[in-house]
């Protein structure tokens with residue numbers, strides 16, 4: 001078979017640790033033999049981010065705006081331990097945070113369902129898609145440690161130059177900490193629109209929760225903007241599709257989700273989405289079975305796995321020990337990006353290839369060939385636990401049968 005030809009470059013963002021190892025295996029075994037890969041490569045590995053003072057992250061996000069589609073490998077968000085481990089010039093921000101701030105999009109995460117892996121919440125019958133607001137809040141916070149005797153104040157300089165000062169806390173009795181955050185009405189509105197559009201596209205109900213009773217200005221604004229956008233532009237469209245928009249307090253939403261059948265899109269504020277997507281993905285099976293796509297209001301797409309760099313497995317790999325790391329979400333990041341590139345560039349063979357690779361991946365697991373994380377939870381009785389590389393090779397065999 002001739003290799004599939006691509007016309008527009010796909011923005012490729014390489015990453016760190018075990019996922020970087022999987023990345024190369026996926027390219028070598030599952031992509032390069034079948035596609036004449038046309039990628040604009042950005043190395044977001046921590047060493048190169050440090051060498052470029054993190055400019056590479058900004059460049060990769062701008063390239064995504066230019067070409068429209070990116071695929072990203074998991075990356076390390078440095079903490080104090082990483083600064084030491086990699087001898088970093090500084091504690092760089094989360095690359096995902098930087099990219100999300102530039103694309104101003106919404107992240108949709110949906111579990112990959114395969115036969116034999118049943119959700120541990122027994123009433124969940126359909127996937128729950130998490131829509132994570134990808135701008136602001138704690139991810140662009142300003143925070144400080146304060147010594148005893150300090151006073152923290154919020155100063156707002158109004159358009160006319162006058163100042164409004166609110167005391168946050170007087171630390172006269174002891175040292176403490178302070179944190180401020182912000183959001184933009186425009187960003188919340190485009191988040192709301194992305195969610196309503198995606199709900200219409202998927203014909204699924206949309207749920208949204210915030211803490212508007214406690215946070216009467218901040219969270220209440222989220223609630224109001226969602227409500228206004230829904231009432232003015234989406235109410236009739238939702239009625240026509242027989243789907244629902246449902247708002248409630250975040251704690252009520254969490255309780256209802258646990259008792260639901262699933263099948264809804266759950267819009268979450270930035271932090272809620274970060275945390276809840278890990279809960280949803282592990283409850284549906286494994287962190288490694290969660291797809292993730294960042295969709296900007298202008299229709300730019302960045303695909304990635306929802307999990308991190310799987311550091312613990314990487315250290316085993318470095319010691320020469322065998323690993324059984326699940327590559328499914330990273331494979332689906334590639335298939336998502338290649339399918340979207342195929343749609344935008346009108347390359348049916350690329351779309352078909354992406355579908356076949358997803359099918360081959362699911363088939364492999366359903367035949368009982370899987371990585372350790374899935375072998376531990378599967379309902380299938382006859383299973384073979386494969387190492388990281390052999391699992392990818394098993395997928396390739398199924399893929400070759402489909403092509």
Ligand code: NAP
Pocket residue numbers: 073074075076077078096287288304305306307308309310311312313324325326327373
């Ligand atoms: P993690 O990489 O998601 O891994 C946490 C644990 O989940 C692993 O130790 C492993 O459990 C299991 N796991 C996750 N993905 C797996 C896979 N593909 N196959 C098998 N098991 C998997 O999270 P972390 O260890 O907290 O974070 C490591 C690094 O990733 C950090 O530096 C963090 O900054 C970064 N991170 C990046 C992203 C991103 O780029 N999108 C997201 C989150 C975290 P067992 O050890 O029990 O096998």
Ligand code: MG
Pocket residue numbers: 274275278
């Ligand atoms: Mg998270």
